[in-house]
Amino acid sequence: MAVVAGQQQVDLREAKGWRRTSNRIVTALMVTAFVVVLIPLGFVLVTTIAKGASIISWSFLTSGPIPANVAPANVGGMGPAVLGTIEITALATVLAVPLGILGAVYLNEYGGKNWLAALIGFFSDVMTGVPSIIMGLFIFSIWVVHFGFSGLAGAFALGCLMLPIVIRSTYEMLRLVPNTLREGSYALGASKARVTMTVVLPAAIGGIVSGALLAVARAAGETAPLLFTILIVTAANPNVFSGANTSLPSQIFVNASSPYTGAQDRGWGAALTLIAICFILMIVARLVTARFARYSR
Amino acid sequence: MSTVARADQATPAGSARALSERRPLGDRGFQVLALACGLLVLVILVLIAVSTTQQASSWFTTEGLKIFARTWDPATGQFGALSFIYGTAVTAIIALVMAVPVSIGIALLLTEVVPYRWSRPIVYVIDLLAVVPSVVWGLWGILVFAPWLQHIYTDIASGVNGIPILDNLFGQPVSGASFFTAGVILAFMITPIVTSLSREVIATVPAIDKEGAYALGATRWEMIRGAVWPHSQGGVVGAVLLGLGRAMGETIAAALVIGSSPTITSHLFAPGYDMPAVIANQFGESYGVFKAGLIGIGVLLFAFTIIINVIARGVVERSARRKRGA
Amino acid sequence: MDQPEQNVVTNTQLPKSQVEMTPGTPAVDTPDATVFDAQKVSCYYSSFRAVTDVSLSIYEHEITAFIGPSGCGKTTVLRTLNRMNDLVPGAHVEGDVKYRGASLYHKDVSPIAVRRRIGMVFQKPNPFPKSIYDNIAYGPRINGQHNKGKLDEIVERSLRQAALWDEVKDRLKASGLGLSGGQAQRLCIARTLAVEPDVVLMDEPCSALDPIATGAIEDLMRDLKAKYTIVIVTHNMQQATRVSDRTAFYSVLRNEKSDTRTGVLVEYGRTEQIFQDPRDSRTQAYVTGRMG
Numbered sequence: 001m002a003v004v005a006g007q008q009q010v011d012l013r014e015a016k017g018w019r020r021t022s023n024r025i026v027t028a029l030m031v032t033a034f035v036v037v038l039i040p041l042g043f044v045l046v047t048t049i050a051k052g053a054s055i056i057s058w059s060f061l062t063s064g065p066i067p068a069n070v071a072p073a074n075v076g077g078m079g080p081a082v083l084g085t086i087e088i089t090a091l092a093t094v095l096a097v098p099l100g101i102l103g104a105v106y107l108n109e110y111g112g113k114n115w116l117a118a119l120i121g122f123f124s125d126v127m128t129g130v131p132s133i134i135m136g137l138f139i140f141s142i143w144v145v146h147f148g149f150s151g152l153a154g155a156f157a158l159g160c161l162m163l164p165i166v167i168r169s170t171y172e173m174l175r176l177v178p179n180t181l182r183e184g185s186y187a188l189g190a191s192k193a194r195v196t197m198t199v200v201l202p203a204a205i206g207g208i209v210s211g212a213l214l215a216v217a218r219a220a221g222e223t224a225p226l227l228f229t230i231l232i233v234t235a236a237n238p239n240v241f242s243g244a245n246t247s248l249p250s251q252i253f254v255n256a257s258s259p260y261t262g263a264q265d266r267g268w269g270a271a272l273t274l275i276a277i278c279f280i281l282m283i284v285a286r287l288v289t290a291r292f293a294r295y296s297r
Numbered sequence: 298m299s300t301v302a303r304a305d306q307a308t309p310a311g312s313a314r315a316l317s318e319r320r321p322l323g324d325r326g327f328q329v330l331a332l333a334c335g336l337l338v339l340v341i342l343v344l345i346a347v348s349t350t351q352q353a354s355s356w357f358t359t360e361g362l363k364i365f366a367r368t369w370d371p372a373t374g375q376f377g378a379l380s381f382i383y384g385t386a387v388t389a390i391i392a393l394v395m396a397v398p399v400s401i402g403i404a405l406l407l408t409e410v411v412p413y414r415w416s417r418p419i420v421y422v423i424d425l426l427a428v429v430p431s432v433v434w435g436l437w438g439i440l441v442f443a444p445w446l447q448h449i450y451t452d453i454a455s456g457v458n459g460i461p462i463l464d465n466l467f468g469q470p471v472s473g474a475s476f477f478t479a480g481v482i483l484a485f486m487i488t489p490i491v492t493s494l495s496r497e498v499i500a501t502v503p504a505i506d507k508e509g510a511y512a513l514g515a516t517r518w519e520m521i522r523g524a525v526w527p528h529s530q531g532g533v534v535g536a537v538l539l540g541l542g543r544a545m546g547e548t549i550a551a552a553l554v555i556g557s558s559p560t561i562t563s564h565l566f567a568p569g570y571d572m573p574a575v576i577a578n579q580f581g582e583s584y585g586v587f588k589a590g591l592i593g594i595g596v597l598l599f600a601f602t603i604i605i606n607v608i609a610r611g612v613v614e615r616s617a618r619r620k621r622g623a
Numbered sequence: 624m625d626q627p628e629q630n631v632v633t634n635t636q637l638p639k640s641q642v643e644m645t646p647g648t649p650a651v652d653t654p655d656a657t658v659f660d661a662q663k664v665s666c667y668y669s670s671f672r673a674v675t676d677v678s679l680s681i682y683e684h685e686i687t688a689f690i691g692p693s694g695c696g697k698t699t700v701l702r703t704l705n706r707m708n709d710l711v712p713g714a715h716v717e718g719d720v721k722y723r724g725a726s727l728y729h730k731d732v733s734p735i736a737v738r739r740r741i742g743m744v745f746q747k748p749n750p751f752p753k754s755i756y757d758n759i760a761y762g763p764r765i766n767g768q769h770n771k772g773k774l775d776e777i778v779e780r781s782l783r784q785a786a787l788w789d790e791v792k793d794r795l796k797a798s799g800l801g802l803s804g805g806q807a808q809r810l811c812i813a814r815t816l817a818v819e820p821d822v823v824l825m826d827e828p829c830s831a832l833d834p835i836a837t838g839a840i841e842d843l844m845r846d847l848k849a850k851y852t853i854v855i856v857t858h859n860m861q862q863a864t865r866v867s868d869r870t871a872f873y874s875v876l877r878n879e880k881s882d883t884r885t886g887v888l889v890e891y892g893r894t895e896q897i898f899q900d901p902r903d904s905r906t907q908a909y910v911t912g913r914m915g
Contacts, residue, residue, distance in 0.1 A: 019516055019519070020516065022516075022518055023516035023517055023518040023519070026517075026518040026521075027410060027517065027518075029402055030402045030403070030405055030406040030410060031406065032402070033398065033399040033400075033401075033402030033403050033406065034402070034403050034406055034419060034422075036399055037399060037403065037422065037423070037426060037485075037488060038422065040485050041422065041425060041426050041429070041485075043437070043441075043442075044429060044433065044434065044437045045425075045429075047437055047441055048433065048437065099334045099337060100334075102330060102331045102333075102334035102335075103331070103334040103335040103337065103338065105331045105334075106328075106331035106332050106334060106335035107335060109331070110328055110331055110332065111335065112712060116335075117335070119339070120335045120336065120338055120339060122610060122614075123338055123339055123342060124338045125606075125610050126342075126603060126606040126607055126610055127338055127341070127342060129539060129542045129543065129546075129602060129605075129606035129609075130342075130345070130546070130599065130602060130603070130606075131545070131546025131547070131548060131573055131598060131599075131602055132546070132548065133546065133548040133573045133576060133577060133595065133598075134345060134349070134546070134595055134598065134599045134602075135345075137349050137352075137576070137592055137595040138341075138344065138345040138348060138349060140352075140592075141348035141349050141351065141352040141592065142344060142348040145352070160341055163337070163338065163341070164338060167338070178749075180745060180747060180749040181749055181751060181752075182710075183707070183710070183743075183745060183749070184745065184749040184750075184751065184811065184814075185751070185761075186707065186710060186738065187705065187707065187738055187742060187743035187745075187815070188738065188739070188742065188761065188762040188765065188814065188815070188818060189735050189736070189737075189738040189739030189762070189765070189766070189818065190735070190765050191323075191324040191735050192324055192327075192328070193323055193324045193326075193327035193328070194324075194765055196327070197327075198761070198765070199751055202751075202752065202753070203751070203752050217428060220430075221428075221430025221431065221432070221433075222430070222431070223430075223431065223432045223548075223549045224431075224548040224549055224573070224577060227577055227580060227581075228580055249430055249431075249432040249549075252432045252433065252436055253432050253435070253549060253552075253553070255436075256432070256435055256436040256439055256440065256553055257439070257553065264440060267436055267440075268436070271432070271433045271436050271437075274430055274432075274433060275428075275429065275430070275433060278428045278429075278430060279425075279428060282424065282425075282428050
């Protein structure tokens with residue numbers, strides 16, 4: 001763009017040559033990275049929906065198992081697995097969530113900056129990286145060896161998996177509660193326990209619930225911890241405290257390695273069900289976060 | 298004297314007593330309970346180490362250093378775990394090589410390129426990727442992906458036939474269920490965690506540094522290289538290590554698509570095995586030293602992942618601390 | 624006990640803006656009972672001495688103002704009166720504060736019991752994320768009152784005392800977070816009054832509010848004086864002259880040699896005296912605007 005006649009022209013255009021090109025290449029690479037991720041995700045979802053949708057029916061979700069080599073695939077199937085998933089995951093949630101919340105309460109409200117809280121916080125994060133199969137081996141070594149397989153053992157293993165996740169997400173939520181709320185409660189003569197239970201936890205409850213739901217979604221989809229704790233069977237076992245059991249992901253695992261197409265097809269139906277459950281939990285978690293963010297300005 | 302203040306309030310005589318209520322019992326109990334729950338984390342970690350090592354002790358004692366032998370053949374009483382360690386390493390490396398550039402790319406896309414409005418859908422996609430359970434990846438992997446890949450592998454293998462290094466890597470034998478397929482699926486699975494952690498790290502780069510680079514006329518790529526990368530490289534390394542730990546420990550998807558064949562070979566398209574997969578697949582039929590061996594492999598896996606996670610978290614925390622101090 | 628007429632007149636019939644000085648009036652001062660008696664109080668945050676050797680007495684049914692430049696420790700001293708500094712890690716107190724004759728810092732004393740009698744209103748209104756009703760009922764509930772009828776009574780009474788009842792009586796279930804600044808602060812005052820304390824401490828209660836809301840709170844303070852004892856920290860000198868009976872002026876003492884600062888009580892007396900006839904030159908400098 002010429003500025004004043006007689007002076008050098010000032011070039012305000014984009015950087016020229018290699019600089020511009022390299023910038024564009026890098027931007028293109030970044031976009032490609034995202035597309036690269038979309039493709040497998042799309043394939044998995046599309047395939048699962050395509051193959052599983054025709055299998056799912058009320059009877060599929062509720063009735064008992066049929067032998068693997070029997071077709072057609074859309075008769076009977078996953079009732080025991082659905083029951084098992086619900087019971088075992090619920091039990092794991094009941095164990096892990098309160099303990100995790102209390103652990104986070106210790107870290108944020110009592111521990112502060114002392115060395116023990118720092119240690120616990122650090123190893124809680126490290127624990128989220130422990131492979132889920134190790135949790136299964138752990139509960140096997142410490143419980144199943146003495147008390148046998150059961151849904152309860154599976155719940156312990158899933159609970160160990162969920163505990164550090166709940167601790168971390170709850171801790172982040174507690175940190176966000178403004179200190180003036182605590183002071184207001186103290187100034188009215190509340191003890192620390194009361195301040196925490198009646199003001200701090202209610203103020204953070206949206207985020208806590210959301211974090212817990214995500215932990216539940218993770219646990220519902222896990223297979224490895226259950227391999228050595230519930231000893232996957234096909235029959236339904238409503239008694240979660242004794243006897244081997246099954247779950248949706250466990251059943252999918254078994255069916256995936258089966259040579260029979262009937263079983264494989266039922267595997268797809270179960271996979272679609274499982275994905276639906278996990279997605280719904282994730283969406284509810286987001287809604288809870290959004291709603292309570294509005295509420296607790 | 299003014300009228301005496303409300304008689305129920307503390308009068309000089311009674312106030313000393315009235316003010317000295319003891320600390321409510323529930324208050325103390327609550328603190329103890331919270332502390333106990335916090336300690337539970339440490340207790341569980343210690344118990345994991347102790348109980349699994351104890352269950353695996355017969356393997357450690359009968360095999361001694363032979364636990365690192367090449368051959369795993371329960372039928373003949375050989376329980377060397379080297380092939381599984383090899384498989385874990387190979388699949389993890391393949392997964393990292395693929396996932397890390399993609400994850401960092403997406404993280405940069407989200408923090409530097411995309412305006413906030415468009416970032417939410419991208420984040421949702423990443424979350425969706427994270428929510429797909431491992432077993433569904435495995436199901437899709439073994440029934441759909443692996444057969445499809447097998448065609449591609451065969452073509453590549455015939456293409457590199459005779460070429461020195463490439464033939465060793467990508468030549469025959471070729472199988473849909475193989476090291477490489479497992480590596481690719483692991484890459485899909487670890488991308489969300491590496492992306493979200495890298496994003497957190499990159500987002501803490503002070504805006505003032507970025508603006509300084511732009512003010513000097515830098516293009517976006519030059520700004521990233523000059524201002525973002527030096528600040529965030531520590532944290533990104535930590536994120537990558539966490540991805541590594543995740544890839545090493547991911548069980549079910551690997552168990553289904555890795556090929557279930559304990560071999561040590563350079564051929565990436567060949568069927569193989571890794572530590573979590575062999576535990577998952579063979580535990581049901583195991584007994585005695587066989588079973589102790591599988592649990593022992595679990596002990597090794599636990600040790601490896603703990604070390605990697607401790608280093609990773611340490612690196613991430615140190616780079617965060619340095620930044621806060623700086 | 625009869626009180627000199629002039630004293631009563633000067634106190635309660637002041638026009639809202641200026642203190643009128645009746646020349647030649649002897650300053651006869653016969654306060655009511657002593658509520659607080661601070662004796663050489665020093666406050667430390669770990670090794671930092673925030674406040675040094677403060678001694679003063681707070682009297683019943685008066686509004687006492689703490690004024691002074693920033694960093695002079697006036698809020699720290701206020702918080703020693705209800706043991707709120709206990710919440711700061713590393714904070715400790717030397718000297719003693721007697722509340723109606725009983726030492727607040729005796730080892731047997733429970734801070735919880737202290738705070739039930741000595742309430743506090745904060746600088747930034749901090750309503751709980753609960754309904755208006757539950758905000759007020761919170762204090763009585765933790766004191767064991769669960770009877771719905773009684774709670775309704777307490778809620779209405781407290782809101783009336785805080786001059787907020789008419790504005791919110793139709794929406795007691797609405798969230799406390801939805802109130803304007805001035806309303807929220809009156810809610811916090813009502814919340815404090817609901818437990819029927821003896822003393823109400825206020826830490827710059829109007830600094831986050833607009834002038835109209837400030838005026839409403841100041842009117843409220845004057846009304847509350849009859850039943851409660853009020854101590855208020857304020858950086859607004861006009862406010863101190865408008866509402867308070869007594870004023871304590873704090874300042875910062877700099878030790879040139881060790882390069883440390885600490886807060887000290889410079890002068891304490893009846894408000895008219897502090898502002899019209901200060902004894903200390905630092906007080907003079909501050910109230911005439913030359914400093915701080």
